[in-house]
Amino acid sequence: MTIPVKLRPEIVALAAYRQGKPASDDAFKLSSNENPFEPIPEVIEAIVGASGVNRYPNATGLELRGAIAERFGVSAGQVHLGAGSVAIIAQLIQAAAGAGDEVLYAWRSFEAYPGLVSVAGASSVQVPVTADGRHDLFAMTAAITDRTRVVIVCTPNNPSSTIVTAEEFTRFMGRVPADVLVLLDEAYAEFVTDPSAVDGRALTGRYPNLVVLRTFSKAYGLAGLRIGYAVGPEYILDAARSTAIPLSVTEPSQRAALVSLLHEDVLLERVARIAVLRDRVWSALVDQGWSVPVPQGNFVWLPTGERTVEATEVFERHGLVVRPFAPEGIRISIGESESVDKLLKAAQEVVGNLTSSAGAPALD
Known part of the structure; x- marks a missing residue:
């Protein structure tokens, strides 16, 4: 009989950090708060030229x-x-x-x-x-x-x-x-x-x-x-x-x-563009009926509550990989501009589903 190695019980019970789910070739990955822009040429050159x-x-x-x-x-x-x-x-x-x-x-x-x-x-x-x-x-x-x-x-x-x-x-x-x-x-x-x-x-x-x-x-x-x-x-x-x-x-x-x-000026100009897109997404979500915190990161938060898993599946059907935190809500990164229409279309479907439920947490 093999005697198991003694490990710290609090570590054994600890769930490992879960990375954002990868996206298929035809989907947008909005689960990890990554910057959607490719590195600038100077960064690529610096990486290649490193020791x-x-x-x-x-x-x-x-x-x-x-x-x-x-x-x-x-x-x-x-x-x-x-x-x-x-x-x-x-x-x-x-x-x-x-x-x-x-x-x-x-x-x-x-x-x-x-x-x-x-x-x-x-x-x-x-x-x-x-x-x-x-x-x-x-x-x-x-x-x-x-x-x-x-x-x-x-x-x-x-x-x-x-x-x-x-x-x-x-x-x-x-x-x-x-x-x-x-x-x-x-x-x-x-x-x-x-x-x-x-x-x-x-x-x-x-x-x-x-x-x-x-x-x-x-x-x-x-x-x-x-x-x-x-x-x-x-x-x-x-x-x-x-x-x-x-x-x-x-x-x-x-x-x-x-x-x-x-080259901070170039990179921060990209950041400013992401922030503008973030504010546009937030405004559209509010117009749809969402009660969404005013976002200041490169992501928005949807309080989908007990229906978080169901809502996540809706976003996936629309070709969007998002980050669920059941049973509280969904975090969605601001990614490529091409993803916005899909995001808002999926969010409209989700908010419609929540509206049909009594006491929906995501609505005013």
């Missing part, structure tokens, strides 16, 4: 860290690179929280958070979002205890696409104990057009317990290269560096990110 893959990458990433530091007005030591911003969140949680400690965040929010907390051996404290999908920052601060080590604020929130305002965040930070690490997850910051939104760049140096996280995956279209960054106090980022897997940020990703910053 050979038989050599390890530059472990310090100093050139890229310096470029980011210049934009944030900090030193290179206050910038840390990771294989996507989620990797850095994992490092920071492991650096600050362990068995008996708590990590607090809004829910529903980024689906990776619970797993990252469990892997660190800490406990999750999930504070429900408001009815319109926004962080309830007052409730979050009320949930902080002497066991709380980390608080995560995701804005725009994934999957609801809602923001935290600068004023709200200032009040929030005034209530959070100074020895609790706050992570401001701004993976979609470049898509924000609401001038009232919090902006991590304006907070540099203001709070000694704050780390701001961003990524090149979304706005800059480098999702396949996995590179993100954090800006914050150097001693906190040193702790993250201590927990990081060595040499996990590849040379091609560093080169591509540097070139992206050099």
Whole structure:
């Protein structure tokens, strides 16, 4: 009889992160919040011209860290690179929280958070979002205890696409104990057009317990290269560096990110086009009868409730792969402009189905 290897029960019980469903050749993939634009030629050239893959990458990433530091007005030591911003969140949680400690965040929010907390051996404290999908920052601060080590604020929130305002965040930070690490997850910051939104760049140096996280995956279209960054106090980022897997940020990703910053105007013009398309989709959804949060990421949220699985099937019949979060709703990325008519046609069918049900959650 084979004796099974002893594994941590909380890890065995943990569901693995589920990537967005791939799309067939005749469908649009709107499930992973990817940038629909192909890389600019300069990025392709940088990837091809990076040092050979038989050599390890530059472990310090100093050139890229310096470029980011210049934009944030900090030193290179206050910038840390990771294989996507989620990797850095994992490092920071492991650096600050362990068995008996708590990590607090809004829910529903980024689906990776619970797993990252469990892997660190800490406990999750999930504070429900408001009815319109926004962080309830007052409730979050009320949930902080002497066991709380980390608080995560995701804005725009994934999957609801809602923001935290600068004023709200200032009040929030005034209530959070100074020895609790706050992570401001701004993976979609470049898509924000609401001038009232919090902006991590304006907070540099203001709070000694704050780390701001961003990524090149979304706005800059480098999702396949996995590179993100954090800006914050150097001693906190040193702790993250201590927990990081060595040499996990590849040379091609560093080169591509540097070139992206050099050609930022071109890439952010694409972001602006996505934001315009997002607002058009949102307005059309409202006209159809949906009660949809005002989106500020590159995606919209449809609160389809208990009929989420059924609604997802409707979108699939229309050639759209979307991201269901049953039994709450569906997240739909803003993709190619050609996908919009299909999206709105499917949404019209879904909202019609919901209208015929008593107490439909998606309608005013």
